[in-house]
Amino acid sequence: MPLPFADRLNNVETSAIRELFKLLGKPGIISFAGGFPDSAMFDVEGIKEAANKALTEEAGGALQYGATEGYNPLREQLAAFMGSKGVTVAPDGLIVTTGSQQALDLLGKTMIDPGDKVIVEGPTFLATIQCFRLYGADLVSAPIDANGVDTDELEKLMAEHKPKFVYLIPTFGNPSGAMLSLERRKKVLALAVKYNTLVVEDDPYGDLYFNEAPPPSILSLSKDVPGSRELIAHCGSMSKVLSPGLRVGWMIAPAELLAKATMCKQFSDAHTSTFAQATAAQYLKAGRMPATLAKVRKAYGERALAMGAALKRELGDAIEFTQPQGGLFFWARLTGAGGKTKDAGEFAKRAINQGVAFVPGAPFFAGEPDVSTFRLSFATADVGKIEEGVARLGKAL
Amino acid sequence: MPLPFADRLNNVETSAIRELFKLLGKPGIISFAGGFPDSAMFDVEGIKEAANKALTEEAGGALQYGATEGYNPLREQLAAFMGSKGVTVAPDGLIVTTGSQQALDLLGKTMIDPGDKVIVEGPTFLATIQCFRLYGADLVSAPIDANGVDTDELEKLMAEHKPKFVYLIPTFGNPSGAMLSLERRKKVLALAVKYNTLVVEDDPYGDLYFNEAPPPSILSLSKDVPGSRELIAHCGSMSKVLSPGLRVGWMIAPAELLAKATMCKQFSDAHTSTFAQATAAQYLKAGRMPATLAKVRKAYGERALAMGAALKRELGDAIEFTQPQGGLFFWARLTGAGGKTKDAGEFAKRAINQGVAFVPGAPFFAGEPDVSTFRLSFATADVGKIEEGVARLGKAL
Numbered sequence: 001m002p003l004p005f006a007d008r009l010n011n012v013e014t015s016a017i018r019e020l021f022k023l024l025g026k027p028g029i030i031s032f033a034g035g036f037p038d039s040a041m042f043d044v045e046g047i048k049e050a051a052n053k054a055l056t057e058e059a060g061g062a063l064q065y066g067a068t069e070g071y072n073p074l075r076e077q078l079a080a081f082m083g084s085k086g087v088t089v090a091p092d093g094l095i096v097t098t099g100s101q102q103a104l105d106l107l108g109k110t111m112i113d114p115g116d117k118v119i120v121e122g123p124t125f126l127a128t129i130q131c132f133r134l135y136g137a138d139l140v141s142a143p144i145d146a147n148g149v150d151t152d153e154l155e156k157l158m159a160e161h162k163p164k165f166v167y168l169i170p171t172f173g174n175p176s177g178a179m180l181s182l183e184r185r186k187k188v189l190a191l192a193v194k195y196n197t198l199v200v201e202d203d204p205y206g207d208l209y210f211n212e213a214p215p216p217s218i219l220s221l222s223k224d225v226p227g228s229r230e231l232i233a234h235c236g237s238m239s240k241v242l243s244p245g246l247r248v249g250w251m252i253a254p255a256e257l258l259a260k261a262t263m264c265k266q267f268s269d270a271h272t273s274t275f276a277q278a279t280a281a282q283y284l285k286a287g288r289m290p291a292t293l294a295k296v297r298k299a300y301g302e303r304a305l306a307m308g309a310a311l312k313r314e315l316g317d318a319i320e321f322t323q324p325q326g327g328l329f330f331w332a333r334l335t336g337a338g339g340k341t342k343d344a345g346e347f348a349k350r351a352i353n354q355g356v357a358f359v360p361g362a363p364f365f366a367g368e369p370d371v372s373t374f375r376l377s378f379a380t381a382d383v384g385k386i387e388e389g390v391a392r393l394g395k396a397l
Numbered sequence: 398m399p400l401p402f403a404d405r406l407n408n409v410e411t412s413a414i415r416e417l418f419k420l421l422g423k424p425g426i427i428s429f430a431g432g433f434p435d436s437a438m439f440d441v442e443g444i445k446e447a448a449n450k451a452l453t454e455e456a457g458g459a460l461q462y463g464a465t466e467g468y469n470p471l472r473e474q475l476a477a478f479m480g481s482k483g484v485t486v487a488p489d490g491l492i493v494t495t496g497s498q499q500a501l502d503l504l505g506k507t508m509i510d511p512g513d514k515v516i517v518e519g520p521t522f523l524a525t526i527q528c529f530r531l532y533g534a535d536l537v538s539a540p541i542d543a544n545g546v547d548t549d550e551l552e553k554l555m556a557e558h559k560p561k562f563v564y565l566i567p568t569f570g571n572p573s574g575a576m577l578s579l580e581r582r583k584k585v586l587a588l589a590v591k592y593n594t595l596v597v598e599d600d601p602y603g604d605l606y607f608n609e610a611p612p613p614s615i616l617s618l619s620k621d622v623p624g625s626r627e628l629i630a631h632c633g634s635m636s637k638v639l640s641p642g643l644r645v646g647w648m649i650a651p652a653e654l655l656a657k658a659t660m661c662k663q664f665s666d667a668h669t670s671t672f673a674q675a676t677a678a679q680y681l682k683a684g685r686m687p688a689t690l691a692k693v694r695k696a697y698g699e700r701a702l703a704m705g706a707a708l709k710r711e712l713g714d715a716i717e718f719t720q721p722q723g724g725l726f727f728w729a730r731l732t733g734a735g736g737k738t739k740d741a742g743e744f745a746k747r748a749i750n751q752g753v754a755f756v757p758g759a760p761f762f763a764g765e766p767d768v769s770t771f772r773l774s775f776a777t778a779d780v781g782k783i784e785e786g787v788a789r790l791g792k793a794l
Contacts, residue, residue, distance in 0.1 A: 002653060003595060003653060003654055004561060006513075006532070009657055009661075012660065012664075039456075042460045042461075044452055048453070051448045051452065051672075055441055056445075059436075059439060062642055063439045063444065063640040065433045065636075065641040065642070098644075098669075098670075101664070101667045102665065104664075105664060111401070111402060111403055112403055116403075127664055127667070164401060239462075244462040245459055245460040245461055245462070245670060245675075246672050247667070247668070247669070247671075257400055264406075266527075267502060268498070268502045269495040269499045269644060269666065270641075272644070273672075273673045274641075275448075275643050275672075275673055276673060278642075
């Protein structure tokens, strides 16, 4: 007899992507499918030094139970890191989370009652969709373009659905790669105040810009919009810039929300690994982050340029896309030009047969999917692999 | 205007213990209040070596995203570790969790619908009570004695309440220190089968025995009770024997439950820190665990003996308790002999004034509390401090 599982599990489906990922093991496959940074970029020596320092200077703190809110030396470093990006926050104005995925989970746990509306971008991060649905959220999808979420449409949806909160990845979003314009960021803040609605700014990619820095974060801009700061939750992460394996993220939010999230976290995992937290704190303290960021930006920038040029050359007007200015992803749409397929799922299957993998866009939509879309990561393949992989895409199409 | 938090937050109260813990900062306080191991017992050199090895030999794995189920080298080591304790389990028969607290959270997420009954021991681990209540569980308390849960009463409660599952800490439980007898372990397995009900065996303390090893785990005994293995979830942890700061726990459970828990974990924190997992795996592989366990058992055994003798000497018949054979805790009851107080909350306040802290028992009861009970940890004070602290307890009473 099967175990009597909770009803909430019926709200999520097994990932459509999972099936595709099983095929990635085929020998010789060039993968643009992953959502992760390049392991070759990790500053292994710097992290090793930081871990050694943590275990030498503060073994008690690094190996013992710690405060649920986070390890204080790390909270201080993260507050300073955010300060360098224009956000004034005290160390106790943030909590450390087990990756920013946990921040999403804590937002779900603290905020979402079954049936509550939550507005997300269409498309948005797949694990956000599933995470919020596990808490019973009824997701509403707001359309985006190359400048991020369409704030006029967003306002209509906020007025109509009165959501518990709005979830955005404003900077180089996954999967869209889009960057919310400065004007729209200000509009989002105005909407938060007008509708007295929490806005969650998920920002794991903001530091990965290639040339110009993106507009300031929504959180940073909140200082110019009276009343808005108390309506913004901002999620940050070390995963894309330092190492996902540490599982160190953080959340800056109104004090009341932080207190509730901390209570929920206490019963979720007690606290984030103090060993990982102390290591991350020592790493930041050693001042190695700027050089690491510079290296990562340069490498990913070159790869993004190479991929954009190759896509134009090999696929021409059969696809359309906006060249990303940061992050890890191209988001593209099959145009059907020349009678070619407009079905990205079909395209993905053909691509696997040609030895190249990517992720179709449909699963990233909480609402009606655009099946002509797909996501390409340029992060983990070098320029040579990118050119070869895109040539295979051309053959597949 | 306050944020519109989810209704589930109304199911938990701010911990009564939290208030007490604030007083622990007073200078000169001897604390028997904590539930953590002694930092002085940590094998810092061994962990440092393991971390260095992980970052030298497998930096890619230790710093990159990993499988939600756990890092394979660690799953292999944990399967072997469980094998050394009489449990046959394949590496893919367990998942790694972010401390065993996360295993509890995943059990709640996968199993509990609001209003579901769950049977726990009275008393039981405080964070279990709160964790399950956040998922809306209606907890039913089964009485215990020095031999663990009363299985006759447990059967009555299972028949009456038809719980989603039964949660037990059979070996040196927190807070009771009790050890479930072999006979009762077999009865629990029979009850699982008879009522077709999942039994969760939380076992963070089983390795911390002082002399004789405790009876085999319920999971290990399941091989003798046909059909029972598919009804047991077993939670293990590195926290009490190696380091809580790593946040490495694991869960062994029926395949269907592991699959659902893995899906929930994917949207909770993606995976447990691969950095911590690779470090734990290297530690186990280096073969240092037996010596570490021997050292910890010896130290805690001496402290438990010293505390037992001091309690008899200083408090006499004003309290009653069973001398623990392992774990971290004494569980005692005020008898009221000689007209002394039977209110452990009152006793705790007086004790703080005398410079010694402990935790009253009431919050550990999901049902009607026994206010004459209290918990003393002997783990973090050395023998001299224990004797001085218990002398202060005598003065306080």
